[in-house]
Amino acid sequence: MCRHAAWLGAARPLTSLIHQPPHGLLTQSYAPRRQRHGTINADGYGMGWYDPARAEPVRYRRSVPMWTDANLTALAEIARSACLLAAVRSATVGMPIEESATAPFADRRWLLSHNGRVDRDAVKDLADGAESTCDAAWLAAAVFQRGRAGAGLGEALADVVVRAGEKDPAARLNLLACDGASIAATVWGDTLFHHRLHDGVLVASEPLDDSPGWQALPDRVLLTVSGDDVQVQPL
Ligand code: GLN
Helix, strand or coil: CCEEEEEEEEEEECHHHHCCCCCCHHHHHHCCCCCCCCCCCCCCEEEEECCCCCCCCEEEEECCCHHHCCCHHHHHHHCEEEEEEEEECCCCCCCCCCHHHCCCEEECCEEEEEEEECCHHHHHHHCCCCCCCCHHHHHHHHHHHHHHCCCCHHHHHHHHHHHHHHHCCCCEEEEEEECCCEEEEEECCCCCEEEEECCEEEEECCCCCCCCCCEECCCCEEEEEECCEEEEEEC
16 A cells, blocks of 8 residues: 655645655655555655646656655755645555556646555556556546546546446555645545645645644545535545
8 A cells, every 4th residue: 555645735845745744755655654555665656746837747756765765855845836745655466666657647737646456457448548557557547537528636536436446346446636726535445634734734644743633534435625625525
């Protein structure tokens, strides 16, 4: 299981998800506290953010353990945005370890991360193709295809998760996505938490620190965050 995290609110650097909190994604890459599947997240990492100079988000992905990238701290310090997403990966057995299998997957303004596993035969007919043979890449392609056809972020996530979950009842389908102005996430088989702060909302597989504001979400729900509006709907 990978670990992912996102922020929507006042502009912040990516270090606020990765390095600054005591249990940020850097710590979660080698010592996650709530991980149910796998022990460490050493098979790559990625992050994405929005800059007014570009129509599409900036994305940085590597297929090495996060702690081995000496260039990351400075980059994450200057990568500031009102909308951030980052993930560390523990590859599912049989999945390739390569940048194209590493979250965030991206299409237009959408960024997406998958925490879980799914039988690829259950998702291959939900999309025309994917950038990697990894199950997560197929899920991302299926979501992006729905977005291109006009679906909203939450709607696209919900449709893909429910369909994939019907075909593979053992699937774990925690998806986390953003578009620069909103976050959507599904809980389907693994943990997800959110935390409202005075200037925004954090969403993460597991709490980034021990502050009391973290709230666990129930299984099989869709979380949507837009402005300071947080909605939770059953899937
Ligand atoms: N199955 C996905 C992959 O291999 C996600 C892995 C995970 O959540 N550990 O990348």
